[in-house]
Amino acid sequence: MRSLIAASLALIPLAPLAAEETFPGALRVVVVPRAIESGARDSGGGASGLVALLAAERAIDHRIAVATELTRETLAAADAVVLESADGLTPEVARELRRAVDGGLGLVVCAGAARGVAGVRELGELVGRVGSEDEDEGEGEDERGRRDGKPPSARRVVVEVSDQSHAVTQSVAHFVHAGEVTAAMAPPSRSRVLARRAPASGDGARRDALRPCLWTVAHRRGRVLVSLLDHAAGPSRGLVETLVARAAQWSSYRQVTVTAREPVRFVAEELGPEDDGLFPGVPPEPGHFRGRRIARFMTFHGASWLTRASREREEEPERVLDSLGIRAGSTVVDLGSGNGYFTLRLAKRVGERGTVLAVEIQREMLALLERRAREAGIENVRTILAEERDPKLPAGAVDLVLMVDVYHELSHPRDVMRHVARSLAPGGRVVLVEYRGEDPTVAIKPLHRVFERQAIAELAALGFRWVETKRFLRSQHVLVFERAPRQR
Secondary structure (H helix, E strand, C coil), rough: CCCCCCEEEECCCCCCCCCCCCCCCCEEEEECCCCCCCCCCCCCEEEEEEHHHHHHHCCCCCCCCCCCCCCCCHHHCCEEEEEEECCCCCHHHHHHHHHHHHHEEEEEEEEHHHHHHCCHHHHHHHHCCCCCCCCHCCCHHHHHHHCCCCCHHHHHHEECCCHHHHCCCCCCCCEEEEEEECCCCCCCCCCEEEEEEEECCCCCCHHEEEEEEEEEEEEECEEEEECEEEECCCCCCHHHHHHHHHHHCCCCCCCCCCCCCCCCCEEECCCCCCCCCCCCCCCCCCCCCCCEEECCCCCCCHHHCCCCCCCHHHHHHHHHCCCCCCCCCCCEEEEEECCCCCCCHHHHHHCCCCCEEECCCCHHHHHHHHHHHHHHHCCCEEEEEECCCCCCCCCCCCCEEEEECCCCHHHHHHHHHHHHHEEEEEEEEEEEEEEECCCCCCCCCHHHHEEEEHHEEEEHHHHHEEEEEEECCCCCCEEEEEEECCCC
């Protein structure tokens, strides 16, 4: 491995590793921070916070941390550079950086640096067109905050994650942020916008006010990601820091493995109970619900995947059902039952005096389920052909509604969950089993993962109270809800 030995480096040591803990092919990231205190760690969530986050994920060579300046030797030894400051970025340094990126170096430019590169043409071309001839558009949020009397930390914005399938933003729902948000526009070509921002309140809270705040640009062999969000401030600073850390991996053509961490404030947690869009009083975009993109459901053509041999080992269905304490004689709903993988197991749990209602919107899935039930000699299952907005459940009669990898695919969550709430008997529960959105190592498509915080916020708006989250599965979490008491 090439070592990073240059007089320009100021190393921040991390925890020592045992001799056998080596990282072949480790990601070599250089962070150029806003400021460095000699030999001291930044405790405010700055550069060393990013380095520690990557090191904790076993993704960065722990001996490479922070550089006070960029030299040709530094760039030649690194896989990626995280640029937080534009101080010292002369045209000569910018040209060296451009050559390095063209040769395969990954580059991540953060909010503070993005504002400072506007005067360096070579770097502006590298990261996208920063600034604008429009004075208001080119003005930083902190300058505008001083103009209207609000400190930067008080200026909250909505971040709309427009590409929730990208490796950096995978499964990340819309969130609320504050602090420095550099005003800039990505170029119309060669870029891929991952997120946009708009004021969280006030006259500017309209979809046409959204402007790019996270984008990528490709340069020959190199990748560049630009984030205009200050990762050391705001109610979602932990999530923004995670995005920057993911970007360091992605820009170096590495597998993205950094897990999302607190703090994070999802838009769903800020909206009123009846709001389903991005802002209060604004209807949702088609295919979105309270800041989350709705995933497409699996058709009956993929039914064999639901009963694959490896599923029992991967998802431990019996252990899930054990944890729910299902009583004999209960009435249980398998909502989104598919071809009955959980339905038949539930039928054995509730016994002859109990009933399982298998609910599906695909007639073909129900036919497959009925055939499997006949072959197994199970007679206490009743199938229900539902509609996308109405699961056709009996009122006040259900003890448990189980939704396994289903909730994130509901095309009309509010309508369906209102019917679910009406179906519950006193003490009835709703259980969601979903792949963890917080963990990008989970081997499932990004839009089929769910953040725990997002789910809790959504269900709260739909009339449910979160009871607990069971975390014993390797890839999924089990979220338990009950109907919230009515407000007087």
